[in-house]
Amino acid sequence: MEETVKEFIKTFRSEVSQKDTKHVIFHGCWDWHSSVHGHWALLESAHLLDDKENLEWVSEKLQSKNMEEEIRYLRDHPEFEMPYGRAWFLRLMMRLEQITGFGDYKCLVQEIALDLREWIENSMRDPSISEYKNPTWALIQLHVWATHFEDEETVDWVAEKTRQNFLKPKISMDLDREGKGEFFSLWALQTYLIFTALGAEELKDWLEKDYNLSVVEDLNTDHHLAINASRAWGFHCAYLATSEKKWKEAYDEHVQASIDLHPVWKDDRRAYAHWVPQFTLYSILMDN
Numbered sequence: 001m002e003e004t005v006k007e008f009i010k011t012f013r014s015e016v017s018q019k020d021t022k023h024v025i026f027h028g029c030w031d032w033h034s035s036v037h038g039h040w041a042l043l044e045s046a047h048l049l050d051d052k053e054n055l056e057w058v059s060e061k062l063q064s065k066n067m068e069e070e071i072r073y074l075r076d077h078p079e080f081e082m083p084y085g086r087a088w089f090l091r092l093m094m095r096l097e098q099i100t101g102f103g104d105y106k107c108l109v110q111e112i113a114l115d116l117r118e119w120i121e122n123s124m125r126d127p128s129i130s131e132y133k134n135p136t137w138a139l140i141q142l143h144v145w146a147t148h149f150e151d152e153e154t155v156d157w158v159a160e161k162t163r164q165n166f167l168k169p170k171i172s173m174d175l176d177r178e179g180k181g182e183f184f185s186l187w188a189l190q191t192y193l194i195f196t197a198l199g200a201e202e203l204k205d206w207l208e209k210d211y212n213l214s215v216v217e218d219l220n221t222d223h224h225l226a227i228n229a230s231r232a233w234g235f236h237c238a239y240l241a242t243s244e245k246k247w248k249e250a251y252d253e254h255v256q257a258s259i260d261l262h263p264v265w266k267d268d269r270r271a272y273a274h275w276v277p278q279f280t281l282y283s284i285l286m287d288n
Helices: 002-016 032-048 052-063 066-076 084-100 106-122 135-149 152-165 173-177 186-198 200-206 227-242 245-259 269-273 276-285
Strands: none
Touching (some): 002 032, 032 052, 032 084, 032 276, 052 066, 066 106, 084 135, 106 135, 106 152, 173 186, 227 276
């Protein structure tokens, strides 16, 4: 796995260094949200491998005064990257503080978190909403951030909303194989949220007995390239909740299928390099 992450680091550093947009920090990776999780991926992978050069480079960039401008942009444009990119931003800033100890922007980031909470409160709380407007991913990251910030009210609020709106309808895992090519597994996101907000026992009771756990082979659109990586997130949560071997085996198979994409696709920035290996790293880190 170490060699895989070393290869990923090359892609992450290259992607976040691109000048695809006019943002002062998050200007690579084609778009703002991908640049946010590109920086997150570089930070995480450099930390994992004790790669001091890349860790110092990305940390200095994220700790610079330019971050104030990025946060100001979010506050001045309340619909920008709501909720998807902002959820990733919470993840990034939490891990920056945990890894480096830098928390100078913590209170400003909390304001972004509360804006995200308000957006979810006033939007459709439905686990079947696809892609960028999906509130499930946002709730997961909001819960993680609120736990880090010791915002117990928001932690409880996420649990309440999960219980009220995200236990049903149960998303079918079979949707992952449909032709429209979601970049997320909606089943995995629902599973991940229940595990995060409500705990292992609640997820164990919620899971059904029979699923098709095989790798999705027909990656029919560019947006479908990360489907196996995101499925792995749900499988890992199910394994932690049940200790059943089938979930761990499915997780391992899906992570490997995602890793196997890299030699084939790594030079394709648009379809792959700016986002897919970041999703794969996320799945790897769940077991590390």
